[in-house]
Amino acid sequence: MIDTVRMNLFAGKGGNGCVSFLHEKFNPKGGPNGGDGGHGGDIIIESDNSLNTLLHLKFNSTIYGINGQHGKGKEQRGSNAKDTTIYAPLGTVIWKMNSDGVKTFVADLDQDKKVLVAKGGLGGWGNQRFVSSTNQEPLLAQTGEKGEETVLFLELKLLADVGLLAKPNAGKSTFISRSTKAKPKIADYQFTTLEPVLGVVEYGNNSFVMMEIPGLIEGANEGVGLGFQFLRHAERARFYVHLIDGLSENHLKDWEMINNEIKQFDESMAKKPQILAVTKMDVTEVNEYKDMIFEVLKERIEEHNDDLVVDETVREIMNKIHFISSVSGEGLNSLIGDCNRLLELMPKETEQYEFDENYFPPVETVPVITELEDGVFVVNSKRLERLTSMSDMEDHRVAIQIWSEMIKMGISKHLEESGIQPGDVIKIGNAEMEWI
Template identity: 40%
Template sequence: MKFLDQAKVYIKAGNGGPGCVSFRREKYIEFGGPDGGDGGKGGDVYAEAVEGLNTLIDYRYQQHIKAKAGVHGMGRDRTGAGGADAVIKVPAGTQIIDAETEEELADLTEIGQRVLLARGGNGGFGNTHFKSSTNQAPRHANPGQTGEERTLILRLKLIADAGLVGLPNAGKSTFLSAVSKARPKIGDYPFTTIHPGLGVVHVDGREFILADIPGLIEGAHEGAGLGDTFLGHIERCRVLLHLVDGTSEEPLEAYNTVRGELEAYENGLAEKPEIIALSKCDSLDEELEDLQAEPIERATGKDVARISAISGKGMIPLLRQIADAIEADKAAERGKDARPEPAWQP
């Protein structure tokens, strides 16, 4: 299945059915009067987050979504049937944006969330509604109202607890494949990863979701390389794992390049908790590991983990550190939500 994280669709709610002009025609009823029924309401258009989807590829081929129109009214005061609703099924984490106003209409982050995007038109009144003492035989009815229509942009941002960042070939995909059952493409050339991937990581009875995105290079926020398009997929992450290639000639420069792109992208990525790890340490001895890690530790004031996804060195302690950081962020969020409002004072 191809990965598609953005799509543009046109939606149209159903028109209301027209009212009916009809008169009673039963035998032996001399003054029957009008009996035209109302038209049915047009169908609405909804968006719903459903389980089992992780891409918007369906909307590359289906770009027009229309609800059914209401049925016209009929004689004997019969109201027309309402039109069937249309439902846009999207993966959790999808933002829905109005293409014209750029207003965010919804952000579906949980399975089962449902939002109304376009309301169907009401059905028209039949001629029964217009009878009166002065108009006992009305010969007109209302047409149905037009359903709403709009063009939308669907933008998927993967929901993960932790996100992997780093330069191309920093070992992100290898790390993901080593700690989860995800099987991303791995190669010894830049930009092997061309779309984001997710994996579920288990450690000490705990689990979290880890997201891998294509590597960043200097100028990514200006479109260099694959650009920063995929950074949106780690906006929802609680923790960032920054991998630095331990075999690179300038590890501090590599770290600063990625940090610069995160800060240029904004949207709060640079403020997220960050864990730094020196990858590919199976190729280094302890002295060279320290030599590569020390400049980063001095510049950031943080400890740099020494790991190897191939040999397994340092992997379990690092996963525990990530799980602890995720739990700490969740606890801080719960504490913020539970903070009582200040008492009212005159």
Template identity: 40%
Template sequence: MKFLDQAKVYIESGHGGAGAVSFRREKFIEFGGPDGGNGGKGGDVWAECVDGLNTLIDYRYQQHFRAARGGHGMGRQRSGANAEDVVLRVPKGTQILAEDNETLIADLTEVGQRVLLAKGGDGGFGNEHYKSSTNRAPRRADPGWPGEEKWIWLRLKLIADAGLVGLPNAGKSTFLSRVSRARPKIADYPFTTLKPQLGVVHTMEKEFVLADLPGLIEGAAEGAGLGTRFLGHVERCAVILHLVDGTAEDPVANWKLIRKELKAYGAGLDKKPEIIGLNKIDALSEDELKEKLARLKRSARKPIFALSGVSGAGVAAVVARLYEVIAAARQAEKGETKEHADD
């Protein structure tokens, strides 16, 4: 299945049905009076968060969604039928934005959430509605109210607890395959990962979701390489795991480069908790490892984890630290939710 995390679609709710002008005409019934029914309501357009989807690929092949018009009213006081609604089914983590691609309409983060995107028009009144003691034979009937139409953007931000960032060939995909059952493409050339990959990590009888993102390069914020196209998936993460290639000549420069791109992207990514891992230590001598760890620790001013995604050395410690940060974030979120409920 192809991965698509952004789509622009056109939606149009249904127009209301027209009311009817009709009079009762039966044998032996004189002056039967008006009996024109009301028009039916046009269909609404909804968005619903459903389980079992992880891409917006369905909206690659269909971009226009129109609800049906309500049925017209008829004689004998028969109202038109209400039209069926149109439901856009989207994966968990989908944001719905206005045509300007900035104004947020809804953020669907839980399965079962629904949001009304375009309300169908109400049906028009038939002449039976306008009957009164002073107007016994009205010939007035209303057309249905028009529906709404608009362009909207669907933007998927994967629901992951932790995000993997780093330069191409930093060993992110190898790390993901080591700690989860995910099987991303692994090769000895850059940009083997062209779309985000998710893996479920089990630790301490608990689990969390880890997202592997395509590698960033210098100038990614300006569109170099794959740009920052997929960094939106890190916005929901509680922690960032920044893997640095230990075999690089200057790991400190590589670390600073990625930090610069995260800051340029915005959305608070540079302020998220960061765990730094010096990867590929199995290819370093003991002296090289000590020197690069010391330099990186001095620049980052935080602990540095030494690990190897190939051999598995140091991986358990990184996973344990990731879960500590994620658990703390979950606890804080529960506390905020409880405070809002009490209010």
């Protein structure tokens, strides 16, 4: 099952602004009319409850947003690009991979949601935007802004109300197929179920989602068997039904093993309530030992439950031991009924991740000016670069206009403060200018 995927996203680039002037028969030297470029398309992730893996993204993990259209003459604005939507299953947690390898939380698709994950670039301004009382013939236009580039890590944690915990072959699939419409494969060997199975249990007017994860064996938390990679899915269940194979040689040992594994995997999982059920009660030799199994488990279960912080009614449900048969149907109603009671007692809490406030980098304020070598100053301003990269810097009229934009942006002042002298060179992206 594909439940994690790394994605590279490139949001759309904004369209370039246009340099153009009105040319009319009776007005040959009309005003500037170059339109702005359209905005580049955003990339959005939207939940889709018909999906239950991330497989469709595994081989399609690099996504380019749509670019905005360039502006044109006659004040024609380029059109904004449409957004690109990526669909992901409910329960997907979205992380951003930072360049230092640290993951920061972006969003949790724990309910129907749309999340903006990469912003499209702004459209560039056309030359009509640069008209002022002192500049009636603007020759400047901006290139569109680059779209945001980001690397994401998507992690699917399936959402279920109740998780089934058990060793392989304990009867999970048989139980889920008897209680829901799910039809998992059932067979008399271990690891028949290789992927989580979800089923909806109908109970009176209520319904809830039950999930089987592949059976757990000793060492599952360290990756033995299949358990480990699927425990993350069980992590979000509100509580568990712990099934013990009636045919087991040591019921208590099985129970201890499972609890030990989940505790090692995630402390908070071990603290969630469990309803206990022993399976295969229709088998004569299991049924014969029913009382003995009860005696063996009872004390230890109560002791374990005493350590959990739960209210009295919850504890009472947890202390009960169900004996069921998914073949004869014995005990199933009572077990499902207790699941339903427990769900009503437990508030629906969602995992809280901390959102990274700096997910979208702040808008540029003060450009960084560095003196590269004696007399060469680099101005690191995306805004200014977007102006110079489209302009003919050889044209002195253009240079003068860039100059006045630098004054407006406060960059000239910063250059002076950095000790720039006439004759020094300013580098802006690939463009160069001389300071006069």
